[in-house]
Amino acid sequence: xxxxxxxxxxxxxxxxxxxxxxxxxxxxxxxxxxxxxxxxxxxxxxxxxxxxxxxxxxxxxxxxxxxxxxxxxxxxxxxxxxxxxxxxxxxxxxxxxxxxxxxxxxxxxxxxxxxxxxxxxxxxxxxxxxxxxxxxxxxxxxxxxxxxxxxxxxxxxxxxxxxxxxxxxxxxxxxxxxxxxxxxxxxxxxxxxxxxxxxxxxxxxxxxxxxxxxxxxxxxxxxxxxxxxxxxxxxxxxxxxxxxxxxxxxxxxxxxxxxxxxxxxxxxxxxxxxxxxxxxxxxxxxxxxxxxxxxxxxxxxxxxxxxxxxxxxxxxxxxxxxxxxxxxxxxxxxxxxxxxxxxxxxxxxxxxxxxxxxxxxxxxxxxxxxxxxxxxxxxxxxxxxxxxxxxxxxxxxxxxxxxxx
Amino acid sequence: xxxxxxxxxxxxxxxxxxxxxxxxxxxxxxxxxxxxxxxxxxxxxxxxxxxxxxxxxxxxxxxxxxxxxxxxxxxxxxxxxxxxxxxxxxxxxxxxxxxxxxxxxxxxxxxxxxxxxxxxxxxxxxxxxxxxxxxxxxxxxxxxxxxxxxxxxxxxxxxxxxxxxxxxxxxxxxxxxxxxxxxxxxxxxxxxxxxxxxxxxxxxxxxxxxxxxxxxxxxxxxxxxxxxxxxxxxxxxxxxxxxxxxxxxxxxxxxxxxxxxxxxxxxxxxxxxxxxxxxxxxxxxxxxxxxxxxxxxxxxxxxxxxxxxxxxxxxxxxxxxxxxxxxxxxxxxxxxxxxxxxxxxxxxxxxxxxxxxxxxxxxxxxxxxxxxxxxxxxxxxxxxxxxxxxxxxxxxxxxxxxxxx
Numbered sequence: 001x002x003x004x005x006x007x008x009x010x011x012x013x014x015x016x017x018x019x020x021x022x023x024x025x026x027x028x029x030x031x032x033x034x035x036x037x038x039x040x041x042x043x044x045x046x047x048x049x050x051x052x053x054x055x056x057x058x059x060x061x062x063x064x065x066x067x068x069x070x071x072x073x074x075x076x077x078x079x080x081x082x083x084x085x086x087x088x089x090x091x092x093x094x095x096x097x098x099x100x101x102x103x104x105x106x107x108x109x110x111x112x113x114x115x116x117x118x119x120x121x122x123x124x125x126x127x128x129x130x131x132x133x134x135x136x137x138x139x140x141x142x143x144x145x146x147x148x149x150x151x152x153x154x155x156x157x158x159x160x161x162x163x164x165x166x167x168x169x170x171x172x173x174x175x176x177x178x179x180x181x182x183x184x185x186x187x188x189x190x191x192x193x194x195x196x197x198x199x200x201x202x203x204x205x206x207x208x209x210x211x212x213x214x215x216x217x218x219x220x221x222x223x224x225x226x227x228x229x230x231x232x233x234x235x236x237x238x239x240x241x242x243x244x245x246x247x248x249x250x251x252x253x254x255x256x257x258x259x260x261x262x263x264x265x266x267x268x269x270x271x272x273x274x275x276x277x278x279x280x281x282x283x284x285x286x287x288x289x290x291x292x293x294x295x296x297x298x299x300x301x302x303x304x305x306x307x308x309x310x311x312x313x314x315x316x317x318x319x320x321x322x323x324x325x326x327x328x329x330x331x332x333x334x335x336x337x338x339x340x341x342x343x344x345x346x347x348x349x350x351x352x353x354x355x356x357x358x359x360x361x362x363x364x365x366x367x368x369x370x371x372x373x374x375x376x377x378x379x380x381x382x383x384x385x386x387x388x389x390x391x392x393x394x395x396x397x398x399x400x401x402x403x404x405x
Numbered sequence: 406x407x408x409x410x411x412x413x414x415x416x417x418x419x420x421x422x423x424x425x426x427x428x429x430x431x432x433x434x435x436x437x438x439x440x441x442x443x444x445x446x447x448x449x450x451x452x453x454x455x456x457x458x459x460x461x462x463x464x465x466x467x468x469x470x471x472x473x474x475x476x477x478x479x480x481x482x483x484x485x486x487x488x489x490x491x492x493x494x495x496x497x498x499x500x501x502x503x504x505x506x507x508x509x510x511x512x513x514x515x516x517x518x519x520x521x522x523x524x525x526x527x528x529x530x531x532x533x534x535x536x537x538x539x540x541x542x543x544x545x546x547x548x549x550x551x552x553x554x555x556x557x558x559x560x561x562x563x564x565x566x567x568x569x570x571x572x573x574x575x576x577x578x579x580x581x582x583x584x585x586x587x588x589x590x591x592x593x594x595x596x597x598x599x600x601x602x603x604x605x606x607x608x609x610x611x612x613x614x615x616x617x618x619x620x621x622x623x624x625x626x627x628x629x630x631x632x633x634x635x636x637x638x639x640x641x642x643x644x645x646x647x648x649x650x651x652x653x654x655x656x657x658x659x660x661x662x663x664x665x666x667x668x669x670x671x672x673x674x675x676x677x678x679x680x681x682x683x684x685x686x687x688x689x690x691x692x693x694x695x696x697x698x699x700x701x702x703x704x705x706x707x708x709x710x711x712x713x714x715x716x717x718x719x720x721x722x723x724x725x726x727x728x729x730x731x732x733x734x735x736x737x738x739x740x741x742x743x744x745x746x747x748x749x750x751x752x753x754x755x756x757x758x759x760x761x762x763x764x765x766x767x768x769x770x771x772x773x774x775x776x777x778x779x780x781x782x783x784x785x786x787x788x789x790x791x792x793x794x795x796x797x798x799x800x801x802x803x804x805x806x807x808x809x810x
Contacts, residue, residue, distance in 0.1 A: 013614045016443040017584070017627065018430045024448065025423045038421040039455065043429065043446040046614070050444060057462065074598050074615060113595055131788060154792060209423040220423065270703075276689025277682035280703040284681025287757055287790055289705070296703035297713070298675075298685040304700035304743050308713060338709050352692055385692055 004174055006036040007058040011070040011079050012151060013045040023068060025211070026153065029181075030160045032207070032222050035174035036064055046070060051082025055146065059086070063144050064168065069151030071134035073113035079148055080137075084121055087141070091119040097126050097135055105133075121148075127163045131155045138167050145171055178225035180234035183251055184244040185216045185398040192217045195240045203233040214383075214390035215398070216253070217244075246401055253397035254282040254289075260404040261292040261342065266371075268400075269338030270296040271309050271330040273321060273347040274364060279393040294338040299330070309333030322347055324365050324376040331367030331374060342404065343369045344396045350385045364392045370403050409441040409577055412463040416475040416484050417556060418450040428473060431558065435565045437584065437627075439573050441469055451475060456487025460551070464491070468549050469573065474556030476539035478518035484553055485542075489526055492546070496524040502531050502540055510538075526553075532568045536560045543572050550576055583630035585639035588656055589649040590621045590803040597622040600645045608638040619788075619795035620803070621658070622649075651806055658802035659687040659694075665809040666697040666747065671776075673805075674743030675701040676714050676735040678726065678752040679769060684798040699743040704735070714738030727752055729770050729781040736772030736779060747809065748774045749801045755790045769797045775808050 008027050015021045024041050031038060039062060044050040051070065058065040070079030084091050097118040098110055107114070117133045120126055127136030127149075134150035136159050147164065149156040184192060189212040196219065200208050206223035219241070221233045238245055246256040261268055270279055280296035283289055297308045302321055305311040310333040311326055319325045330345035348364025355361035366377040379395055381388045413432050420426045429446050436443060444467060449455040456475065463470045475484030489496050502523040503515055512519070522538045525531055532541030532554075539555035541564050552569065554561040589597060594617040601624065605613050611628035624646070626638045643650050651661040666673055675684055685701040688694055702713045707726055710716040715738040716731055724730045735750035753769025760766035771782040784800055786793045 013612070014616055014625070015429065016433060016446060017437070017614070017625065018433050019616075020425070020427065020430055021446075022425065024420065025425055028421060028423050032422070039450060039452075040459070041421060041426075041448040045442075045444055047444075053466075054445070061458075072594070072617075074594060076614060131792075154789060207422070211423055269709075272682075272685075274689075275686075276694070276698075277677075277685025277701060277703065278689075280677075280682025281680075281686045284679075284683075284703070284705065284755075285791065285794075287755075289681070290759075293681075294706040295709035295713070296682060298682065298689070298701040298703070300689065300695050301699040301743070304674075308700070308702070308742060337713060338706070350689075350692075354695075386690065389690075 004036040004064055004172055005039045005062045006031050006064040006066065007062040008038050008041045009051070009054050009058060009065065009067040010041070010043045011046060011051055011067065011082075012043070013076070015043040016045050023153070026157070027066065027068075029179070029220070030164075031064075033177055033179045034165060034168050035172075035177045036168075046076040046078055048078045048082050048085065051079055052085040055083050055086035059141075059144055059146060063172070064147070065144070066147045066149060068149045068156060071117075071148060071150045073116050073133065080119055080121070083146060083148060087121065087139070087146070089122040092122050094118050094120045094126060100128060101133060121146075124148075125167075127159050129155050130158060130162075136163070138164070140171060177222060178230040179220060179222035180230055181249055182219045182221075182234060182237055182241065182245055183216065183247045184219065184241050185246055185253060185394060187217060187244050188212075189217055192219060192241065192244075196237055199233055199236040199240055202236065203229060206230060206233050213394075214387055215394040243402070246398065252282065252285070253394055253401065255286050257397055257401040257404065258283065258286055258289055258292055260401055264404055266341040266404060267292050267294050267339075269294050269334045269340035269343045271334035271343065271345040271367075272296060272298050273300060273305070273330070273345075274350040275346045275389050275393045276300065276350075278389050279344075279346060279396065282393055282397065294340050297334060297337065305330065308337060310336065320359070322349055322359050322363060322365060324378060327365035327367035328374060328376050329367075331369040335369045341371055342400065344400055346392050346396055348388075348392060350388050350392075352385060362388050364388070364395075366392075366396045366399065368396070368399055368403060372403070372405070375399075375403075409439075409469055410444045410467045411436050411441040411469040411471065412467040413443050413446045414456070414459050414463060414470065414472040415446070415448045416451060416456055416472065416487075417448070418481070420448040421450055428558070431562070432471065432473075435569075436469075439570060440577070441573070451481040451483055453483045453487050453490065456484055457490040460488050460491035464546075464549055464551060468577070469552070470550070471552045471554060473554045473561060476522075476553060476555045478521050478538065485524055485526070488551065488553060492526065492544070492551070494527040497527050499523050499525045499531060505533060506538060526551075529553075530572075532564050534560050535563060535567075541568070543569070545576060583635040584625065584627035585635055586654055587624045587626075587639060587642055587646065587650055588621065588652045589624065589646050590651055590658055590799060592622060592646075592649050593617075594622055597624060597646065597649075601642055604638055604641040604645055607641065608634060611635060611638050618799075619792055620799040648807065651803065657687065657690070658799055658806065660691050662802055662806040662809065663688065663691055663694055663697055665806055669809055671746040671809060672697050672699050672744075674699050674739045674745035674748045676739035676748065676750040676772075677701060677703050678705060678710070678735070678750075679755040680751045680794050680798045681705065681755075683794050684749070684751060684801065687798055687802065699745050702739060702742065710735065713742060715741065725764070727754055727764050727768060727770060729783060732770035732772035733779060733781050734772075736774040740774045746776055747805065749805055751797050751801055753793075753797060755793050755797075757790060767793050769793070769800075771797075771801045771804065773801070773804055773808060777808070777810070780804075780808075
């Protein structure tokens, strides 16, 4: 199958001085769905010459070049100018863009830094930005396309479904590709790979990618979808992964649990110690979660565990806060305090400090109280504080979704 | 100021198809300590032509080029060949390398894939690998240096202290560099730029970068530190930014508040509605936060606000949950329930749904209860759900740190 050759240029000195560039996988996902593979990815500092040279060279090699970042209103935003120099084109002031900004921000007269945002490469089409002042730009020349996108993910990401998918499809006429992302939890990347091997062998012409997260694995199937190959492969993979699959696409463990709660007419509360609000945050990331999430208690101190959740002083004294007994009482207490049908609890040692030989950093107990009874779990995670906390939150959200009838 | 110009080329098709490249910040740390800045970072797939072109172009632009990955023994490891083609040099079999591998692996006769590992660019110096079979290679030509490194971090990272630091220092003789990151909140990127302009004019030879976050701005000063220029510029910037500066380096708003609480012997609790645990999560991201953070209540339902925080039913009825009155009672309730000296509350409409003309999505009220009395704030944020929630959490953490005596 023929795929188009794309290149990605990310601009911003911070990407060369310590900030991680998280964008390559995201652009890969957007572009591979359109039939493009990224053949080269580059990061440039905020330098006019650097950007111009990178754009010029990329357009020589590739039919689609995306430059991301450097479209803001400040002195170090130089991508527009760099692209203009690379192409030998002028920047022209767009009255349409000015009208859109005036309208969106309720301004009669645009201040100078807004006026800069209205400069387009001569001949370029502007892509409206629903979340910022920087327009995206699409310029075609011969059989090549150059796309300029604003740097923040929340600004450029919606431009794909809103405009770019269609622009790229229409201009290049590549075969329709499909992509399915399956999301699973409670298994390792290597376990997933082993389980999936038969499907990968059977559907040799498709692309498969495994991405490991904290206690989660994403599995992406993509390729030419004629004869429904991608859907067929995804169905085969789903079968092989069994109950570890919690969703697809943009589903999260929290949204999967939320959907099941909504369907069952249940409500949820939680009690967190070592995750310190992370699980509640993941649940309330979901718009409309107030329909089934009643609330949570972050009980970092023993006093709060006693007072708000009704954990017994004797339990804390005899077993300690990091124990199966405390986890069970925390979950029951949260269920009672918030009047919810389901409640879970997390109590452990996130680290790096606070561990002992008996209870090392990474040890976490969980409680799960539901209409059908209560359970406790014990897990030992290995990683830094952030990873341990993420694994713990994902673990209990996964158990929660499995227990909801 | 003169810093050396370096480029990084990472090879491996996985970097272009979904795997995050974690190396740029690591190489930045190693190289900036040597007086080099990375001017360009690229990822290439496992293609001979692609690698050769990237190496050739990078050596034209930069005095130090590091290519990482693709030195393994399998068919898709092509960096040696790509570099040889870029330079027009042969690959020669090194008997020294063969002796080292024989010794390290206790082999009398090397198998074919081990023999491949002994191919060096003509004129290159080999860097021993204590954790694998792939040698690093250093080749100088005129005033340029090309370095080939194995892909796995655990293999290339020790090569810096063991060999490369010294190789690079001896060959280039560059001045020492410094970098300071100031972190501020409660102002816009453009406001920060305006405030900082005098310092940027005064210290023309240094590099300045502004990074905007949700309600926060980072400002990075870097350059040649002879005569303490970087420290001087950072001090000048700090003065210009005034109280908006909450920290430096890896400080966060939560850690800044935590430090002040610890110094003051205070304790903290919180009550969150629309941020749904995010503020507590940010506070408990900090190792050791249990010393001053007692806990929080995520009160998503009205019932939870009444029962756990003691908000009055009359208040909810008369003003609603998203109101200054409710925010004030939530903060007071959290302070009481957890027995903390400071408490804050957040209640608003994160969106996208749930807004009305009087109370649109993005409207958030905050309460702050402290030994010195209580305050409420009202802010209207513009952005999606995640951005609004991040802005809201950052806003109240910033107000908290400012109020702690």
